[in-house]
Amino acid sequence: xxxxxxFVSGLLFGLGLCVSGLIDPAxxxxxxxxxxxxxxxxxxxxxxxxxxTGVGYRMAFARGKPLFAGTFQIPPVGKIDRRLVAGxxxxxxxxxxxxxxxxxxxxxxxxxxxxxxxxVLAMLAGMAxxxxxxxxxxxxxxxxxxxxxx
Amino acid sequence: xxxxTPYSAAxxxxxxxxxxxxxxxxTGRIAGVSGFVSRLLPPYEDRQTxxxxxxxxxxxxxxVLYSVGIGHSVNIAVSSSxxxxxxAGFLVGLGAVLGGGCTSGHGVCGTARLSSRSLxxxxxxxxxxxxxVFVVRHVLGGQ
Numbered sequence: 001x002x003x004x005x006x007f008v009s010g011l012l013f014g015l016g017l018c019v020s021g022l023i024d025p026a027x028x029x030x031x032x033x034x035x036x037x038x039x040x041x042x043x044x045x046x047x048x049x050x051x052x053t054g055v056g057y058r059m060a061f062a063r064g065k066p067l068f069a070g071t072f073q074i075p076p077v078g079k080i081d082r083r084l085v086a087g088x089x090x091x092x093x094x095x096x097x098x099x100x101x102x103x104x105x106x107x108x109x110x111x112x113x114x115x116x117x118x119x120v121l122a123m124l125a126g127m128a129x130x131x132x133x134x135x136x137x138x139x140x141x142x143x144x145x146x147x148x149x150x
Numbered sequence: 151x152x153x154x155t156p157y158s159a160a161x162x163x164x165x166x167x168x169x170x171x172x173x174x175x176x177t178g179r180i181a182g183v184s185g186f187v188s189r190l191l192p193p194y195e196d197r198q199t200x201x202x203x204x205x206x207x208x209x210x211x212x213x214v215l216y217s218v219g220i221g222h223s224v225n226i227a228v229s230s231s232x233x234x235x236x237x238a239g240f241l242v243g244l245g246a247v248l249g250g251g252c253t254s255g256h257g258v259c260g261t262a263r264l265s266s267r268s269l270x271x272x273x274x275x276x277x278x279x280x281x282x283v284f285v286v287r288h289v290l291g292g293q
Contacts, residue, residue, distance in 0.1 A: 014212020020162020087249025092278025
């Protein structure tokens, strides 16, 4: 059941990307282009997604446990450190350069195959490099790696 | 350049929210795409690979279903050259892992549960994206 529910979630997520236009790098760049011909649509998408998620999460947590798993796996309250800020900034630069973030890039593999393929390939390399860096710093700090969740 | 589409933007956002809620209600997980995708790579820390593949498969199939539903292909315009695609993809992957999340994990799920890390990360990456587009389009003169 976990696998089926997760598949349906991925499907709904991808449909949301298509309906909102978040899957289209041109629209994403228009959202980020505040000094140009700004298209604020995706701010509405983010707000709508956050509100639905916020309300739904409250209801989910009120139940006490998930339907098909033992516990909720919420990322622990982590600290705000240089890695978080640097990572988010690096991510934002890449996002702005092309207009793809991980969800839309993966979803676009089925419809905009070639650019999405090269982007996702490089993204996987970046993820591997990131995981290696995180594991190195964890070894150096002699404590378990803070997992890159979410 | 693209047109302002408030209704489809709101409906699409609600679908993304429903997807995140379904995942939490059913499996107790955060809908973080970069987390799912990065853990499809070795080393494997748990036995959740099939679950992650299920999410990614749904994500990839969605645009196909959507284009059948609306009767034409999904609008996707990529203006970047191959070298820019590769550099940007690498930065997005690296930054998502170092920052512990991306637009979905921090921007939607983390923000919705008021995680302090996400409330910092989200404006940082949106701001960095805006600065990048500003520099590329208005300082360097565009692609």
